[in-house]
Amino acid sequence: MPEHESPIVTVDIVLLTLEDEQLKVTLMERTKEPFAGRLALPGGYVHTNTDQNGDDAARRIMTTKLGFAPSHMEQLETISGPTRDPRGWSVSIVYVALISREALASHSAIPLHLYPVAALPELAFDHNKIVRRAVERLRSKGTYSTLPCHLLPARFSIPQMHHVFELVLGVPLNRTSFTRKVSEMGILELAGKEPAAGRGRTAAQYRLKEEVSFFHRPLGDGM
Amino acid sequence: MPEHESPIVTVDIVLLTLEDEQLKVTLMERTKEPFAGRLALPGGYVHTNTDQNGDDAARRIMTTKLGFAPSHMEQLETISGPTRDPRGWSVSIVYVALISREALASHSAIPLHLYPVAALPELAFDHNKIVRRAVERLRSKGTYSTLPCHLLPARFSIPQMHHVFELVLGVPLNRTSFTRKVSEMGILELAGKEPAAGRGRTAAQYRLKEEVSFFHRPLGDGM
DNA sequence: CCAATAGTGTCTGTTAGACAGTATTGA
DNA sequence: TCAATACTGTCTAACAGACACTATTGG
Numbered sequence A, B: 001m002p003e004h005e006s007p008i009v010t011v012d013i014v015l016l017t018l019e020d021e022q023l024k025v026t027l028m029e030r031t032k033e034p035f036a037g038r039l040a041l042p043g044g045y046v047h048t049n050t051d052q053n054g055d056d057a058a059r060r061i062m063t064t065k066l067g068f069a070p071s072h073m074e075q076l077e078t079i080s081g082p083t084r085d086p087r088g089w090s091v092s093i094v095y096v097a098l099i100s101r102e103a104l105a106s107h108s109a110i111p112l113h114l115y116p117v118a119a120l121p122e123l124a125f126d127h128n129k130i131v132r133r134a135v136e137r138l139r140s141k142g143t144y145s146t147l148p149c150h151l152l153p154a155r156f157s158i159p160q161m162h163h164v165f166e167l168v169l170g171v172p173l174n175r176t177s178f179t180r181k182v183s184e185m186g187i188l189e190l191a192g193k194e195p196a197a198g199r200g201r202t203a204a205q206y207r208l209k210e211e212v213s214f215f216h217r218p219l220g221d222g223m
Numbered sequence C: 001c002c003a004a005t006a007g008t009g010t011c012t013g014t015t016a017g018a019c020a021g022t023a024t025t026g027a
Numbered sequence D: 001t002c003a004a005t006a007c008t009g010t011c012t013a014a015c016a017g018a019c020a021c022t023a024t025t026g027g
Helices: A054-066 A101-107 A127-142 A147-151 A158-169 A175-184 B054-066 B101-107 B127-142 B147-151 B158-169 B175-184
Strands: A008-019 A022-029 A043-045 A072-081 A090-098 A113-116 A188-190 A206-208 B008-019 B022-029 B043-045 B072-081 B090-098 B113-116 B188-190 B206-208
Touching (some): A008 A101, A008 A127, A008 A147, A022 A158, A043 A054, A054 A072, A054 A090, A054 B072, A072 A127, A072 B054, A072 B072, A090 A127, A090 A147, A090 B090, A127 A147, A147 A158, A158 A175, B008 B054, B008 B101, B008 B147, B022 B127, B022 B158, B043 B054, B054 B072, B054 B090, B072 B127, B090 B127, B090 B147, B127 B158, B147 B158, B158 B175
Parallel strands (some): A008 A090, B008 B090
Antiparallel strands (some): A008 A022, A008 A043, A022 A113, A072 A090, A188 A206, B008 B022, B008 B043, B022 B113, B072 B090, B188 B206
16 A cells, blocks of 8 residues: 555664774774775664664664674664665664773774764765764763763763763863762762772772763753 | 565654643544554654655655644654564654644644643553653753743743743743743844733743754753 | 872852842733 | 732852862872
């Protein structure tokens, strides 16, 4: 009865991490047409014979292509249209995944290629636009949630967290206010001590409380 | 090459409005299997021969099933899985649309059925869950954006806006602070005067400035 | 002891909440 | 003139920003 073909359905993953004080995204060189030889987001078809849902497909693709499942992953948006993929009318369910550079290095069996999101070459499909939107979302959520914490290792100090928020939001954040707010808000729990850092006093280590991942008021915006 | 069938791809629309001091959702009785006779969100297949993208499909479905395109519509999320639709592995791109009760009454050619979101019967597919998520999103965005304004007519007063935000967020909001913040924030522009209301002083009428639809800081949360 | 970084106390300016006052409308 | 609603001024409490001071570490 439907007078139309079924669309192609794929999942694409924007895996972000911090390296050299920059947000970077994981890209892979395409080995097949279309866009063979071009850099692209890791992605693949939804497998209706095995995947239980989109999240499941995203995890499978991460594991297959990157060698691990990320600590944090959430759906960004779904992009679709007749011309974005030369193979036909396509639907791409896009996920944003965040991971610390350390976890990425230790978990991944496959050597990954990271590119600064601020200076990307021309990517396959509409992947430049997708990366831009993912970064916008991260920045936007960074003003009222703990999302950027997933760019840090599981255990981290408040100064590290402060630094990551400044990098992600791209504005300086008042150190005193940040520390006070984060401490009083009860979103962190102590996780041992003594990381034996370099110079100066060693910072207390914390871990995100599982239940809480959102602030009541923004952290960014001139703080 | 893909060892899997293509999924079914549909669009579902959560059209919300305010009536009798309550958030209500537009539902339609299904005429066909599966779930014939059950209430469901308006929705339909993506038409790959005509639709230019998901938004376009959503607009087409709105126009066909409800008789008009909504003033505000945004993508909520995409839900998928092998069992949510008995016809097979399905992908549903969900949109949230907001409209004022007045605009709904005047624009819609088709008589619509509104149901309070707080007390829904058992709906077809996973539509109860979808409505719940749409309402969560509206509430959440209501704390830091002007999204709930789209439940008002294009021209509205600050007291009306205050009332809508209280209804959506479910908490009392300080009247003085709300008025002051909204006024000083420069998100509204005067739109004539004299609506000739009932009792008491008549309120000034405003319209949302097009460019700005987000606040820098939340409106809700104990304001 | 010194430099460097972490954490805290306190002052100040800004902003939200409370509340009372003024303004404008219909009855 | 009165009741009802819209708006505004002002006081106060809470909180963010600035900054200095203490604490802890390595050299």
